[in-house]
Amino acid sequence: MNEIKIPELAESITEGTIAEWLVKKGDKVEKGDPVVELETDKVNVEVNSDYAGVITEVVAEEGDDVEVGDVIAKIDENGEAGGDASADDSNESSEQKSEDSSKEEASDKKEEAPKKEEKEIENTKEESKDNGDVIASPAARKRARELGIDLSSVQARDPLGRIRPEDVDSAAKGGNEQKESKPKKKEEPAQSEKTEFDKPVERVKMSRRRQTIANHLVEVQQEAAMLTTFNEVDMTNIMKLRSKRKESFMKKHDVKLGFMSFFTKAVIGALKEFPHLNAEIQGKELVLKKFYDIGIAVSTEEGLVVPVVRDADRLDFAGVEREIGNLGKKAVNKELKMEDLQGGTFTITNGGTFGSMLSTPILNAPQVGILGMHNIQKRAMVMPDDSIEVRPMMYLALSYDHRIVDGKDAVKFLVRIKELLEDPYDLLLEG
Template structure:
């Protein structure tokens, strides 16, 4: 038997939760096949088999917590799907022993029955539903037993369409029972029905880290507002040309990223972190972009943003956002980062206080654009598209003066995007 252990995941990740078994006990696996999906603090990763054989033993169940190095399964390299080599050898020994025993009428009758019995056992062992790994995974996701499906394929192979059809029938049956279940729901400390759901490992980690940041850092937030007139005008003028040339839309994120990088170069403490009794000033500009997903907030990182063009930033932001929505972010996509930008404006937030992404000491919060009356330098009043900006920072190493000046510098560059484009 060969042991499958939880591999090294990342420098800062030592444990995870079993999210889903992709291969079931008794099924054949090839070397390199994914057999298990593991949920970590940041992303879901697949654990691959280092051996070819049959999954003989499953030592952990879905929902169990495991650590790097834990044995989670055993592979029988000599086994066959539906059984194992050890079982086959035991059956052979038993048969040989029976042949050597003195023959009696009862034994003769048993020997006559044995072939039929063995044939039935062999049929049961190999009578597994025929389906591809992708179909089996989809069936597990929908909670469908492949043994209950009658395939449309004359050969007997179960397809994804068969699984989806079975799931639809199951859903219709569940709707019919839903009202009855509500009436018979268990009484809890609440007077009315509730639904309990276990927090995912990622959500638990997010909650833990957010609380830690507020307890450990001297977090403070400063606010300002920026006039978006010029940047909106520039986008309107250049958006078609930009799209034709680069194949990506010109958004706000590239402008804000460039402005943040420029301000970080002027105020390097905002691009640092505390390590023990030292302040580590980072000479690189890896900007995290907070993205909301169904499983929680993730912060993929745009590497070397200072070296990227506007088009390069827009492409990178778009690619990372798509990977986040599709659940395909890797640990490399999420590691590191020197400063973070979060945009609550896409959800309609007018003003908020962003929480630091530890161990970073600064985070910029963008908000929705709202037309408001603004007093101009000549005392006239105009309606302008305005956005509130928020900078949360760690007051242990960043003084209020630096924080305010940093945010003012971002505001100045956003309000003069033509100059920002030239400085690039």
């Protein structure tokens, strides 16, 4: 009997949630076949079987949290699909053996009934509690059942409150007496989740990705000295250029000329002049990056993801548009891989696609800058000669980490982006 375990996923990912089983007990699988879809903090990945055989046991259910190394299923290399390797319904002698064994089991059950009934009651209590406030890995739950330990009495050493098998073992040895004096601040959130309402509500479990996004955003605001500066850009020249060149651009490159390539190139031009916006803090060091991997925020059903356009400074406008289009499709179709999301140096997010007029984007740590685009609105603008014209205007927002970036540099950075966008012909030449 072999075990299917959660493999090493990526350097920064150690756990996930069972999103969907692709096989069931009794199914025959080949080596390398995908058996389960795992939802991680960033992308969904398929876990493949390292063995060929028949699934004899599914240890972790859909919705369970698992970590690298956890056993999620068992497989028999000599088993037959559709049932147990030791059972053959068409074999009469096998049927006879089953009858004999069932008689023996029945007599055994009479003796063990009181004990089993007692154990089932304990397990039921444990499961009801485990499905409530307690967060535990499947291995910990199984260990708790074996030892007859109530998970609600186990003290988790994990900072996030997740119970692991070693915590259960410690509880069995009497190492969790401090459970009763557990700080109230850990209980309060669980209590608030259980608030009853007089009017109808719907409780929906947060996906692992949504939980990660929530935690990540809170951490950013706690750790970074985040400020936001604003400006506006006149989109007249870009819109005229797109209108003039869009057909020839499409024929030549087989991709549409959108706004994102202009903004990406403008950001790169400004980053080269203000390198502190393309940096990060590592301990007591300031790391100034000499490459330009630009993250483009994409909204999906499960939340915001930020795939990265690699070496965007080396791509022409068509290359940028093509790469952004490919990453956007992969995000919507849930085909992004870990390498698509790692290592960005600066991020661009476009709330204007949803009609946003103005917002303050939150940093994508460890990056220290993010540019927010917004909706294009026609407004009456006073021109240099005091005439009034209707112009397509867009508000820009730059959020930055004040620990690295001074306010003066942040303002100049955003002004430089504005200048490059309002003179897109120079931008095209430089790009």
